[in-house]
Amino acid sequence: MPTASPRALDHPARTEIRLEAVLHALSDPMRLQVVRFLAGMGEGEEAACSAIDLAVSKSTTTHHFRVLREAGVISQVYRGTAKLNALRRRDLEAQFPGLLATVLNADASQRQRLR
Amino acid sequence: MPTASPRALDHPARTEIRLEAVLHALSDPMRLQVVRFLAGMGEGEEAACSAIDLAVSKSTTTHHFRVLREAGVISQVYRGTAKLNALRRRDLEAQFPGLLATVLNADASQRQRLR
C-alpha cells in the first residue's frame, strides 16, 4: 500500500517555470550535458537516467536530474525500474521563445571552439 | 605611488568568455536587473554603479558587478570616483549569437507575466 502505482513526480506547470531557475539549471556542465543529450534525440523521445553516462556517482546523477526537473527543463516519468526523461521543449519554447535553442547553439559553438 | 593612474580591471578576452559563467551570472535576479538596466541604454553607453539602485548594500553591489565582469557580461572602467559599466554586446554576440537578446526577451516576458 505504500505505492500509488505510477509514483508521481512534481513538475512546475508551464507558467510556473522561472527564468532564473532555468538559467541556473543550465549553468552546470553536467546538467548541460544531460540537456545536450536529450536535445540530440527526437522530439518527444525519452531516455532513462542510466542512458546518459555522467562521470559522477548515481546519487549525484539523481540530484542533477531533479534540479532540471524542478526548474522545468525536463519531465520525468517512471516506467518499470527506469525513470524516463524528456526535454520540455514545447513548454520552454512557449515560456521563453528561442532560449533553449540559443543556449544549445552557444554550447555547441563553445565545445567546437575548445576542441 | 600606489596609483597606477587608470587602475586596471581584469576582463576575460572575448574568446575566454564561458557559457556556464554567463548563464550563472545571469541566473541571479540582482544581476539580471543590472543587465536589463544596461541593455536599456544606448549601444556603447555606460553607467556608474551608483546609477542602478539595487536593494542591497554597497559591498554586495560591488560583488555582483564583479561577477558580471568576470563572466564577461559587462566591462568596467574607472573614471574619476566613478566606475563606468557597459554591456559587452559585441563580444557576447560574437561568442554566443542571440543569447543576450533571447535572455533579455525571456526576462521581459516573465516580468510582464508576473505583473
Next chain:
DNA sequence: GCGATTGTACGACCGTCGTCGTAGTTTGAC
C-alpha cells in the same frame, strides 16, 4: 589641505550546491 563621493578589501555569517557513500524501495525477470 579638507571633505564629500564613489567604490574596494576584508572578514564574518549562513545558506545553498555539488559531491559522495550507504542503506533502502520499487519493479521486472526468473
Next chain:
DNA sequence: GTCAAACTACGACGACGGTCGTACAATCGC
C-alpha cells in the same frame, strides 16, 4: 519468493555564493 536493476533518501562534507558592516583608497571640488 528471490535476485538483479534502476533509482531514491538521507546524512555528511567541503566549497561556493549572497549578504553585511567596517575600515580604507582614489578622485574631484573647494
